[in-house]
Structure formats: C-alpha cells, structure tokens
Amino acid sequence: MLNLRNLLDNLRRRKPDSEDFLLTDDQLPLHVAIIMDGNGRWAAQRHLPAIAGHREGAKALKRTVKVARKTGIEELTVYAFSTENWQRPGEEVEALMAMFAELIDKEVPELDEQDIRIRFIGRRTGLSENLLERMEWAEKLTADNRAMSLFVAFNYGGRAEIFDAAKAAVRNGALNDTEDDFKKYLYAPDMHDPELLIRTSGEQRVSNFLLWQCAYSELYFTDRLWPGFREEDFMAAIAEFGRRQRRFGAR
Numbered sequence: 001m002l003n004l005r006n007l008l009d010n011l012r013r014r015k016p017d018s019e020d021f022l023l024t025d026d027q028l029p030l031h032v033a034i035i036m037d038g039n040g041r042w043a044a045q046r047h048l049p050a051i052a053g054h055r056e057g058a059k060a061l062k063r064t065v066k067v068a069r070k071t072g073i074e075e076l077t078v079y080a081f082s083t084e085n086w087q088r089p090g091e092e093v094e095a096l097m098a099m100f101a102e103l104i105d106k107e108v109p110e111l112d113e114q115d116i117r118i119r120f121i122g123r124r125t126g127l128s129e130n131l132l133e134r135m136e137w138a139e140k141l142t143a144d145n146r147a148m149s150l151f152v153a154f155n156y157g158g159r160a161e162i163f164d165a166a167k168a169a170v171r172n173g174a175l176n177d178t179e180d181d182f183k184k185y186l187y188a189p190d191m192h193d194p195e196l197l198i199r200t201s202g203e204q205r206v207s208n209f210l211l212w213q214c215a216y217s218e219l220y221f222t223d224r225l226w227p228g229f230r231e232e233d234f235m236a237a238i239a240e241f242g243r244r245q246r247r248f249g250a251r
Helices: 004-013 039-045 050-071 083-087 090-113 129-141 158-171 179-183 231-243
Strands: 031-035 075-082 116-121 148-156 196-199 218-221
Touching (some): 039 050, 050 075, 050 090, 050 148, 075 090, 083 090, 090 129, 148 158, 158 179, 196 231
Parallel strands (some): 031 196, 075 148, 196 218
C-alpha cells in the first residue's frame, strides 16, 4: 500500500540540481485536469461490456480524488462525458447516464465529508430531469466545502464552451472587452487555468477539453488505461511537472 505522506515528503526533500529531482514545496500545481481515457479498451481487453470499464474507471476517479486532496491539489477537473460521446451506442450512453446518477447518490456524501466541493461544467440541455436534480443537489450540498474543488466536465466540449461564452458576451455587449471580461462567461469563471493536464491510454491530444483554460498547461501523457490509473501514476505526473520549466514565452 502506497504511503502518500512519506512519498510526498521524499519528493519534496530532493534538491533541484539532483538527477532525481521531482518537486519542491512551491512546485505543486494548484489545478490538475485529467482526460480519463481508456475505459472501453480496458473492458475490451477483458472481453467485458463497455460499462464494466466505466465502472472500473469510476473507482480510479475515487482513488485519484483522494490522492489529489492529500497531495494538496486545490482544484481537480475531470473529463467525464463529452459532447461527442453522444455518438456512442445508445445502450452504452443509457448505461453511462444511469451509472452517473447512481455515483452521485453514492459518492457525493463522502466527498462532502472530505470537505470537497463538486461542480459540473458543460451544457445541461439533453440531460434528464432526474439527473439534473441530482447534479444540482450535489452542488448545493457541497457548496461551502473548501478543501478542494472537483470540477466534473459532463456533456462538455471546449468549443461549445467558448461558443456559448461568445453568445453570452454578445448578448451583454461585452465582446469587445478584455480576455478577463470574456472569461466571466465561461462555465466556471472562477476556475483557475490548469497548470497540468494528464491524459491516460497513450493518446496524445486534448480532445476538445478546456481549450480556453489549457492554453499554457503542461501536458503529461501515460500509456496507462484509466481504470488502471493508481496513486503512483498520479504522483509520477506531479513529479514530472516538478521537472518542467514554465516560461510562458518570456525566454
């Protein structure tokens, strides 16, 4: 069993000029975003239905939320269901929606106990009233929590978010204002830009995820399929982030 506290302490003690340097106290990212990819392939490799992979993926998310909170991450955003995912087989989509509602009922009270706030970003159109009620309940229940914010991108697309924001800005006569003013019309304007974007399963693209927010994110790709993503994998990504030099075009 991984001892997270000892691992984090060991990472922090290493010096920046050593070959195995990973991070110092001030190098933890404030916000980590994750494209949770590979559920279907994980299931296919085991000759299981796709929903079995999604259920294992939910377990991986629970592990990741816990390790992120213990590590000191303040914001975690995960890509749960994209606007393109509606193109999947109807049976799979229906099972996903039922599983998502079930997970809200089961997991949100535990998130509340951990002082974690949950927020859903994405379009609410096309979702059932039952699911919308659960989402609103979860957000209301955890609204005052402060240990970490968990943003769940559901029925989300980066282009859709920018398009929706642009329409809202036009309606309010704010399209010619600054970028900071435009950001007020995004789904979660108080969200910080992710310093680190993790994608599992070996694919190396952002897949329409947080296109505005990830303009300067460090990208980390792993071959690990999402259901097999462990605490050690998360810490490896954090360690790699600690090695990066973030210049933002300055030099």
